[in-house]
Amino acid sequence: MENMTAQRESMESVWTKPETLTDTRMHYCPGCGHGAVHKVLMEVVDEMNIQSETIGVAPVGCSVFAYHYMNVDMQEAAHGRAAAVATGIKRVLPEKIVFSYQGDGDLAAIGTGETIHAANRGENILVIFINNAIYGMTGGQMAPTTLLGMKTTTTPEGRTTETQGFPLKITDLIAMLPGAYYVTRQAVHTPNAIRSLKKAFLNAFRYQQARKGYCLIEVVSNCPSGWKMTPVDANKWMEKNMFPLYPLGDLKAEGKLVERKQP
Amino acid sequence: MSDSKLMKGNEALAEAAIRAGCDGYFGYPITPQSEVLEYLAEEGRQRGMVVLQVESELAAINMVYGAAGAGKRAMTSSSSPGISLMQEGLSYIASAELPCLVVNVNRGGPGLGTIQPSQGDYFQSTKGGGHGDYRLIVLAPASVQEMADFVYDGFDLADAYRNPVMILADGALGQMMEAVSFKTYDPKERVPEKKWATTGKTPDRERNIVTSLFIQPEKMEEINKRLQAKYKVIQEREVKYQLTTTDDAEIVLVAYGLAARICARAAELARHRGIKAGVVRPITLYPYPYDVIRQLCGHARRFLVVEMNAGQMVEDVRLAVEGRVPVEFYGRMGGMIPPPEDILEQIIRYSENQPGGAAPAERAEVHEIMER
Secondary structure, eight states, X not given: OHHHHHHHHHTOOOOOOOTTBOSOOOOOOTTOSHHHHHHHHHHHHHHHTOGGGEEEEEOSSGGGGXXXXXXXXXXXXXXXXHHHHHHHHHHHOTTSEEEEEEEHHIIIIITHHHXXXXXXTTOSOEEEEEEOSEETTTTSEEOTTOOTTOOBTTBTTOOOHHHHOOOOOHHHXXXXXXXXXXXXXXXXXXXXXXXXXXXXXXXXXXXXXXXXOEEEEEEEOOOHHHHTSOHHHHHHHIIIIIHHHSOOEEEEETTEEOOOOOO | OTTOEEEEHHHHHHHHHHHTTOOEEEEOOOTTSHHHHHXXXXXIHHTTOEEEEOSOHHHHHHHHHHHHHTTSOEEEEEOHHXXXXXXXXXXXXXXXXXXXXXXXXXXXXXXXXXXXXXXXXXXXXXXXXXXXXXXXXXXXOOSHHHHHHHHHHHHHHXXXXXXEEEEEEEHHHHHXXXXXXXXXXXXXXXXXXXXXXXSOOOTTSOOOEEOOOOOSHHHHHHHHHHHHHHHHHHHHHOOOEEEESOTTOSEEEEOOHHHHHHHHHHHHHHHHTTOOEEEEEESEEESOOHHXXXXXXXXXXXXXXXXXXXXXXXXXXXXXXXXXXXXXXXXXXXXXXXXXXXXHHHHHHHHTTOSSSOOHHHHHHHHHHHHO
């Protein structure tokens, strides 16, 4: 009897794939943050039991195939237009839960107009923003969020303010807009960070159900391939270099700006 | 016609959109079509429509993508420069096969151009406009009544073929006032079930994905073949045109929209002078009535294409005629509208066979002589 209990305990499942994550093998590079974000997002969809009412919008960039992995109805938007597409869906289906999933190039370069105006209208949607400071899909070019001095294929000598201007802190910008209700910056490099991100997704979907308005979750992430580092080194580099400029935590909670120390 | 009203073309179109069951309108102000947005902002909203003035035409067309992908009747309207901005979105919509209605109240270009009426967007509207192989179904109204009627037709065609439909009007049709009546139309009876739409994945079906991305070339070719097959069916079934005194016409005018109305008057004036003139008015610019134009080559000695541009549709007339008879062109540009008298002058000139080349019959004789 004791043996059987011990055996059952040893067979206990300690990790399961969320139901709404498909079995499709992901195309993401080893160590990339997208997989973890997809998993946590779908976990929340499972736990809130909202699969049948959730509609996602995929961007152009590395996560262009997000709909291969997320077992919810999805639309693939043109580059930068995800917030507009999400607006179109949400406005005609206001009872549904709508999110967009976008990278830094999609959201903060080509889609800046759509991003800012969706936030400013207080669209009742969730925008998920993966910031890894580089264009991954096209092979490692400079992103609007690329750090000063950072080398990319289009800033071979490192980004300089004289030529390419400053890293765009678009999340900070959006937090200033009265239409934005919840703005937070998260990460997926540690189990604690993943737990915190999960909490943020739960918050955002609950706010959307309560019709609170626009929510933005930035996930500061890595790009081992684009940064030309091992996954472990990439995460270390991210903590050392990305987090000071893009500090984690809430920027706006329940419609109010959160007091933060300036980096 | 007891319920007929005097309305601007833009307002008649907007009223018809409400009656056609348009669920969502997304637009950006631009002259000469802003009345559509203004009318819907008041009337449409009051009658339950989603009406949104947005930050750009880029945003508007992509909101149409989202709303149409969610299974709703969605539309936008703009004028030439704004329609140029929408070309990217239209390519995606055509590829993802989303039904929607786009209205272009054409103004004079190129560039910022002028706010006056023009037909300078024929190429952009009928030949694809954006990247890749795709077509819009293009309807060309010639009256305020048709500005209204073509909205119902446009939504029905869009739903039937899961294809974007464009109403290609011009600044005059948008701004002028005429009597218009609204037909009985129940959207509930007309809108088909859209099982492909993203409305939330229920346990009884697989997830729905709206996309234009098919990264494998074999798959992308398959998608292209399906689109081309659809366009072929549209070409076979949906061609619409109007003929005015073409039965015995020796000189056949070809014109669409406002220019066709002016040509009808010019042909009438020509008939008073004993010149056998007629008018072919393509109502659908895509699919194009190539066959009817080709058939008229039997008795037509000459075609005269009249457009408010530098000569765009004339290329399609030449494709139809295939060199059988001469195809002449008369156009005004930059927002200028040709009066009937100017067109009459052209008709007289060509009927007297003034400019270059012999008449077809004579040319055949010359050919015979050369053969001997």
